[in-house]
Amino acid sequence: MDVPPASPAASAPPAASASPAPVIRVRPMELADCDRVAEIRIRGWQHAYRGLMPQSHLDRLSVARDAERHRARFGQGDGAVVNLVAERDGEVVGWAAHGPYRDDVAGRTGDAELYAIYVDPARTGTGVGRALLAEAVGQCARYSCMRLWVLKENASARRFYERAGFHADGAEEPYDVDGVPVPEVRYTRSLRG
Template identity: 30%
Template sequence: MSATDSIFLRPATPDDAEGIAIVRIDSWRKTYRGIIPDTYLDSMEVEDSMVLWRRVLTAASVTTSVFVAELDGDVVGFAAGKMLDEEKFGLNAELAAIYLEPEIQRAGIGRSLVRMVAAAHQAQGAHGLIAWVIARNKIARQFYEKLGAELLVEQSFNWDGMDLVEAGYGWRDLNIFKPH
């Protein structure tokens, strides 16, 4: 029995804000070291991120969804999505975040979390999903491509004063996430 056999996927609650913040910051520090300045990564604070996630999770918005992967009571991954006010590239929902601790990657947990986000937004009328990734994040790009996303665009953007390049991936048919 592997650690991933004990993973429980569920909708996030406000009590998950700290766990989500920790996973996000850990993931950024591991993934973006060498891509984003160390000073930025090292200055990321769990408390700041936790405040943001608590606000998201207490908003009770039907246009936002957040799901967590839990192992032994700890959040070890999460995915978040939202409906877009305006379509982008003909897509009306966004996979806004997906982060997993390394020990549960490549076990189907990310795919399941994306499936949950897609289903939640399809129920709200979404017909397509867009996801953004820093272009140099090859692992995330491969993940999206493996899930059938098409590369829509690569473009410059500014994140907290840093000039970066992002890649936009999209799924035009959310039914690909439904079990067959």
């Protein structure tokens, strides 16, 4: 899926000599993307969760270890988990993963889950996250709804999901990082109608 980024000033007329906006291309993740995806994921955690999680935990995160984890898992499983990357001008600038809802007992609910979505911190607010989320939602059309978990105190992420049609459904989960509670709330979006 190719998506032009959102215009920062929608009301301003385009400049006469303005070049076309770079296109965001969303595609399946490849093995060669593992290092860049790990960098985006770890830098994304360190950026988005600063002040929400213990800094000592964020400082211990390792791009090299995360890349190795991605390489070890790549191509395993039954294909139910889908990893996507977003590219702009040939550079991977975002990553998302989705598949069946993990808390679904024996496939009874028929729900999808967005497991992760991260954008290079230098590219936040440029349409990359919206493009990844739109593609993930589109690929999950066979499900009745999509669910995701987000840190309760992560106001910017919660606004992002709310603008995309998700709503907090009342479910909460305790989550603990280095002895510090960082609870998560569940968001849901219907994929029917």
